[in-house]
Amino acid sequence: MSQIRTIAHFDLDAFFVSVECINDPSLKGKPLIVGGSKERGVVAACSYEARKYGIHSAMPMATAMRLCPQATVIKGTRGEYSRYSRWVTEIIAAKAPLFEKASIDEFYLDLTGMDKYFNPWQWTIDLRQEIIDKTGLPISFALAANKMIAKIATNEAKPNGYMQVGPDMGKEFLSPxxxxxxxxxxxxxxxxxxxxxxxxxxxxxxxxxxxxxxxxxxxxxxxxxxxHGIHHGEVIPYHEAKSVSTESTFETSSTDMDFIMSELVRMTERVSYELRQDDKMAGCIAVKIRYPDFETTSRQMAISYTCYDDELIPAAKDLFYKLYRKGQPVRLLGVRLSELTGEARQTNLFENTEKKTGLYKAIDAVKGRFGKNAISRARTI
The missing domain is CATH 1.10.150.20 (5' to 3' exonuclease, C-terminal subdomain)
Known part of the structure; x- marks a missing residue:
C-alpha cells in the first residue's frame, strides 16, 4: 500500500501588485493594474480591487480601462519581482525538506513523512507566517494529499488564507x-x-x-x-543551474579598448545564446579580468532576470569599466551568468517582448544552422 502523501502549495497573492504596494504604500486599496500604459499592452497583474470590475490578467489594457477608467496603471519594476521571489525561495529552501518552484510566485512542498517529527499543518502555518513577517508579502497555502488538490484548495483559500483538505476528503472537496x-x-x-x-x-x-x-x-x-481526486504528479526538487561562462586568453596582452570591447560583446553574446538554448534567464552577471602579472579580479552584479544580449551587454560593459585598471594591458577576459532559472520569464509579462523574442529566435535559428559565429554584432567584427 502506497504512503499517503502530504503536499503543501504556496501561492503569493497578486504578487506583482503586492510588491508594488510594499514599495509604495499609497497604492494600497486602489484598483491597480500592472502592465505598461493605459493605451496599449495587456494586464500582467491587477489588485483585488480591480478584479471587482471584471479585470483579469492577460486582458487587453484598453478593455481594462473601459471597465475601470479610474484604475491606477503602472509599468512595474521587474527587478523587484525577481528580488522578492528569490527572498521567498531562500526562506522556503532553508526549511523545506523537498520543494518545487513552479513559477515566480508559486511553490509546492512535499512534507510526506514529516508527521513522525512535526505536525505538518502547524509547521506550514508557521512557515507562511515567517514569509509574511520577513517579506511583508501576503501568501496563501493549502495542504492536501496531492499537488492538484493542494493547488485548487489554495485558490479557494485566497486572498491571504490557508486551508487543509484531508486525505479522504479530496473528492468531496472538489465535487461542488x-x-x-x-x-x-x-x-x-x-x-x-x-x-x-x-x-x-x-x-x-x-x-x-x-x-x-x-x-x-x-x-x-x-x-x-x-x-475523483486522483493525481500522481511529483514534487520536482528545485535546483538552478549554477552558471554559464566563457573566457578568452589573448595571444598578446592588449590595451586596445576597441578590441577588448569587441571581445567582451562577443563573449556576452555567446553565453546569452547558450542561456536561451537552455530556456533559462540569468539574475546575475560577472566579468573577470586577468593582467599580464596574473593578478585576476572579478566583479558581479544582480540584474533583472534576462537572456537578451541587448540587456546583458550594457551590464557587462558597466562591470568592466568599474573593474578595469585604466591603461593596464589585459591578458584574459571572462563573462559569467549565474542565478539561472527557467521560471522568471513571467517577469516579462508586463513588457511588450514579443518582437524582441521573435528577433532572438530568428538570430538563434541562424546560429543553430550555421554556427554560433554565423551572426553577430558589428562591434565584434
Whole structure:
C-alpha cells in the first residue's frame, strides 16, 4: 500500500501588485493594474480591487480601462519581482525538506513523512507566517494529499488564507466546484464540457469513465481521475543551474579598448545564446579580468532576470569599466551568468517582448544552422 502523501502549495497573492504596494504604500486599496500604459499592452497583474470590475490578467489594457477608467496603471519594476521571489525561495529552501518552484510566485512542498517529527499543518502555518513577517508579502497555502488538490484548495483559500483538505476528503472537496477549476481546462474544453451537461467537477465524477473517454479521448479519462481526486504528479526538487561562462586568453596582452570591447560583446553574446538554448534567464552577471602579472579580479552584479544580449551587454560593459585598471594591458577576459532559472520569464509579462523574442529566435535559428559565429554584432567584427 502506497504512503499517503502530504503536499503543501504556496501561492503569493497578486504578487506583482503586492510588491508594488510594499514599495509604495499609497497604492494600497486602489484598483491597480500592472502592465505598461493605459493605451496599449495587456494586464500582467491587477489588485483585488480591480478584479471587482471584471479585470483579469492577460486582458487587453484598453478593455481594462473601459471597465475601470479610474484604475491606477503602472509599468512595474521587474527587478523587484525577481528580488522578492528569490527572498521567498531562500526562506522556503532553508526549511523545506523537498520543494518545487513552479513559477515566480508559486511553490509546492512535499512534507510526506514529516508527521513522525512535526505536525505538518502547524509547521506550514508557521512557515507562511515567517514569509509574511520577513517579506511583508501576503501568501496563501493549502495542504492536501496531492499537488492538484493542494493547488485548487489554495485558490479557494485566497486572498491571504490557508486551508487543509484531508486525505479522504479530496473528492468531496472538489465535487461542488466549477469544472474549469481543474488546472489545464481551457476555454474551448470548458465550452465542450458545458454542452455535455457538465458544469461541476462532481458532474465529471458521476459519469462513467467510458463515456468521458468517448467524448474526450484519453483526456476524458484523465479528467475523470482528477474529478475523483486522483493525481500522481511529483514534487520536482528545485535546483538552478549554477552558471554559464566563457573566457578568452589573448595571444598578446592588449590595451586596445576597441578590441577588448569587441571581445567582451562577443563573449556576452555567446553565453546569452547558450542561456536561451537552455530556456533559462540569468539574475546575475560577472566579468573577470586577468593582467599580464596574473593578478585576476572579478566583479558581479544582480540584474533583472534576462537572456537578451541587448540587456546583458550594457551590464557587462558597466562591470568592466568599474573593474578595469585604466591603461593596464589585459591578458584574459571572462563573462559569467549565474542565478539561472527557467521560471522568471513571467517577469516579462508586463513588457511588450514579443518582437524582441521573435528577433532572438530568428538570430538563434541562424546560429543553430550555421554556427554560433554565423551572426553577430558589428562591434565584434
Amino acid at each position: 466546484l466549477p469544472v474549469n477549476t481543474i488546472p489545464g481546462i481551457g476555454t474551448q474544453t470548458y465550452q465542450h464540457l458545458l454542452t455535455m451537461g457538465i458544469q461541476t467537477i462532481g458532474d465529471v465524477a458521476s459519469r462513467k469513465p467510458a463515456d468521458m473517454e468517448f467524448f474526450l479521448g484519453n483526456y476524458g479519462l484523465e479528467l475523470w481521475n482528477k474529478a
